[in-house]
Amino acid sequence: GQQLNQSPQSMFIQEGEDVSMNCTSSSIFNTWLWYKQDPGEGPVLLIALYKAGELTSNGRLTAQFGITRKDSFLNISASIPSDVGIYFCAGPNSGTYKYIFGTGTRLKVLA
């Protein structure tokens, strides 16, 4: 099925480091959502973005809605061990309105 491309696929970082990941699409999105999924659990909504250029923070997390509406970025500052998990971007495709999820970025934090 159609998917959003996320990069990097995985990353290993030291505790305290900042993290950046992004999500790109070949088609326009009107909404971008960022989720985190822990093993064996459902994804948890972190941040929702509704407008091109919008920058929104949730604690140590900051996400941006790209100007072209075809990409979004998520930054995590001062990472901690509990940040470990898989981060997904998602949104309803503006043509089909179906929710599409990114391929995920697997984050591992080394203490």
Next chain:
Amino acid sequence: KAGVTQTPRYLIKTRGQQVTLSCSPISGHRSVSWYQQTPGQGLQFLFEYFSETQRNKGNFPGRFSGRQFSNSRSEMNVSTLELGDSALYLCASSLGPSLDRTNTEAFFGQGTRLTVV
């Protein structure tokens, strides 16, 4: 406010059997979507229901079906199970359908882990 509740959490079935999974959305939410998650394919959209009507459908065979009740609870059914149907099935609820820009935030349940042997 209770979150999205999926039952059962774990299920083991044999090939050829059928299975029904249940999802209770967040109170007040009228839209329920279902997803299949596998290591190889990631999160794949199955279908979306709003006000008891299927609004969207993903690219899955007819063995996968669903319905929504008047209280917004939803069930999905998979008939004639195949080994490849083993996956985490996730349900997400939102206030309105995905084509409503103001109500597009979806909240997920913990999922049902289905293993087909």
